Amino acid sequence: MNENFDPLISSLQNEKVKQWASLLDKKYRDRSGQFLIEGVHLVLEALKGNADVTTIVYDTERGIPAELKLERETNDSAATLGLEWVQVSRAVMSKCTGTDTPPPVFAILSKLSSDTAALFRKNCLVVVLDGVRDPGNAGTIIRSADAVGADAVILGNGCVDLYNPKTVRSTMGSLFHLPIIEADLKELLPQARSKGVKLIGTSLQAEHTCYGYDWTQPTWLLMGSESEGLSPAVRELVDESVIIPMVGQAESLNVAMAATVLLYESLRQRTYSNK
The missing domain is CATH 3.30.1330.30 (Ribosomal protein L30/S12)
Incomplete structure (x- = not known):
């Protein structure tokens, strides 16, 4: 043409x-x-x-x-x-x-249509965002989820719009590679638990590091807002919390960096543990 x-x-x-x-x-x-x-x-x-x-x-x-x-x-x-x-x-x-x-x-x-069946695949790995408002962080997490082969990303209430131009740019095209579902977490999280999925959050008070958790089991990783973490209603549904160890002087990692660290530990356990 x-x-x-x-x-x-x-x-x-x-x-x-x-x-x-x-x-x-x-x-x-x-x-x-x-x-x-x-x-x-x-x-x-x-x-x-x-x-x-x-x-x-x-x-x-x-x-x-x-x-x-x-x-x-x-x-x-x-x-x-x-x-x-x-x-x-x-x-x-x-x-x-x-x-x-x-x-x-x-x-x-x-707008994209996504198959919710991906949420409950055998040994699923799904990233759940609760109130993540920064488009760069949301887009980067989608990109990291794509990179490790996660099954889906869920955007709960209070998250930035997936179709915000800054969010779209930050995904670098990953929004076209895996299902991204906008949903009410108060309805969806209990449904996941009923199907045997572990709901994992992060906490500075957690007793286990992210390296001590068994990421090979069906897992939904819950990441909260940049300033407040998980909302109280979502926090109540968490099965287990983990902490990312830090040995330097940094006080914390931002939510996109933290999610990426956790996702790559999941990838290591699922794919490279015996190599």
């Missing part, structure tokens, strides 16, 4: 432009069921992950990035067939993206 035939939009008053720009606001994302991703890497990950991409928008001055041009010409999967490609002015790129320097491309997607 020739990009010269793609429609060109240069006006900031265009209705499509207004619609795309509105997706920077959670209210409009919720209303439309769509969200926006920025940059070549994220768009490629979305296409490879068979996400429901509806429109790819690129800077007419820069043209379609080479990697996406190749994908357009060679990938005939359901993810790329029927896509709308639009070229726009630099001013439109600036209006529709949340970064200081506009990327060469962005895409419009339908």
Whole structure:
């Protein structure tokens, strides 16, 4: 397909432009069921992950990035067939993206649908976020969960919106690789316990380190807010708490770093304990 035939939009008053720009606001994302991703890497990950991409928008001055041009010409999967490609002015790129320097491309997607069956797989490893409000932390935890092969991530009430542009960027595409489920933890956590899943939290008062816990059993790792930790209602449901030992002068790790340490100890026990 020739990009010269793609429609060109240069006006900031265009209705499509207004619609795309509105997706920077959670209210409009919720209303439309769509969200926006920025940059070549994220768009490629979305296409490879068979996400429901509806429109790819690129800077007419820069043209379609080479990697996406190749994908357009060679990938005939359901993810790329029927896509709308639009070229726009630099001013439109600036209006529709949340970064200081506009990327060469962005895409419009339908919100993700996730299979909750992944939550209860045999020997499941699921990360549960309770009130994690920082988009960088939430995105990084999703990325770490993807890296260790976790089964899913659950975002409880009070968490940052998964589709916040900063959250999406921080995942580096991992949101397309594993189920991410938004749920009421007060309903879901008792359900997990009834299925034999261990609910594990962290506490400075814990008697066991993270290296003493058996991560090979079905486990949901519960991580609380940056300032307050787990909410009282969730804390009451925890089966066991562990502590990450620190021998230096640092007072604490942030929630994304702590989750990553725990996830990699899980990976070590599950995959590398006899190697």
